[in-house]
């Protein structure tokens with residue numbers, strides 16, 4: 183489903199964030215991505231989502247090379263993905279409900295289906311009853327759940343989460359990982375990055391370890 187063939191990513195300025203990576207992630211797999219700050223975790227996730235293009239090598243998602251996808255087809259391709267990235271900010275000028283609804287507006291769902299899906303996503307992450315609140319009234323952990331609801335509301339096949347447990351205490355981090363596990367159980371492919379590998383150890387899943395842009399043992 184996700185395939186990297188000798189993928190190198192060099193950012194302007196000459197730094198190689200990823201160096202000749204090859205890997206396969208199968209449909210329905212739950213994979214953790216570990217590595218120090220600056221190891222290249224976010225870059226790898228952005229390459230999967232087609233947000234960044236490789237400098238060399240090929241990234242295939244469902245056999246499709248996103249770097250070669252036409253501009254017109256990208257919105258359709260992006261519907262396969264749910265993204266939980268650190269720079270995807272919550273909008274504080276609208277309600278919890280309207281934040282979660284955003285991806286459906288972009289895709290163009292009709293009204294009744296929108297309401298059903300938004301309420302189902304909020305229920306899934308344990309935020310039922312908070313839909314009318316402004317997100318400012320939510321705790322840090324609840325805001326993280328809001329981001330997860332927003333990422334899954336369109337039922338993506340692939341969920342990419344960049345450090346979703348950063349800044350959460352250990353119990354809360356486990357709650358979030360349990361939530362991801364429940365998406366895995368219904369067949370979603372998940373790639374989750376974290377720098378704290380001890381959290382991942384409890385889940386007995388495949389761990390890809392990055393060190394200075396390369397996989398390490």
Ligand SMILES: Nc1ncnc2c1ncn2[C@@H]1O[C@H](COP(=O)(O)OP(=O)(O)OP(=O)(O)O)[C@@H](O)[C@H]1O
Nearest residue numbers: 193194197199217218219220221222223224225226
């Ligand atoms: N847009 C960019 N332009 C230039 N350099 C970048 C850019 N994005 C990332 N880098 C560099 O690429 C390297 C890998 O960064 P990346 O964000 O992928 O690492 P990371 O493992 O996700 O780190 P962190 O855990 O701190 O988020 C770092 O040296 C970073 O400074």
